Amino acid sequence: MSALPRPATPRLLADLGKGQRARVVALDEAGVATPFAAGEIERRLVEMGVVEGAELEILHEGFPGRDPIAVRVDEHVLALRRNEARAIQIALLA
Template sequence: MSASPPVPGAPSSVGLDQLARHAVATVVGMQAPAAEHDRELVLRLLEIGFLPGERVRVIAHGYPGGEPVAVRLGHTTFALRRHEAAFIRVVPEGRPA
């Protein structure tokens, strides 16, 4: 999957799907979805806590193909499809916000 375009006002952001294993990042926003079913997905991701300012850590990538992506948010671990993780825009630690 190719990298998603950046969220306006969030330079240096990448999709959560682009992070390597053990990478830590801060959520800066959500990629605007085009399809209606993706709008519902983005709303669900916001509802479960992928909000701007939250820190996330990639725990693991599934094999083969890198799916699912296991992500730690607070004290909870989520397994996200790469398509889902791509909507979550983050700034990896060590990069300027």
């Protein structure tokens, strides 16, 4: 698979709202507060199918604070904390 172009200022999945769709362009947990070892969030996301090129859609936001979020990843749904979603760089889809 060829690398997807990365925007100058990456957009993050954590910044999207309900109903918005995007494509994963990169995973980067640098700057994400986590109690896990380096690389652990990225590894877990990949195991759940969050890889470059995957299509995402925010299906639901928790109350209060919009956390966690329900995300459709290609054909399945998973729940993510917004903090974890900060490791997912995206490009918006129409």
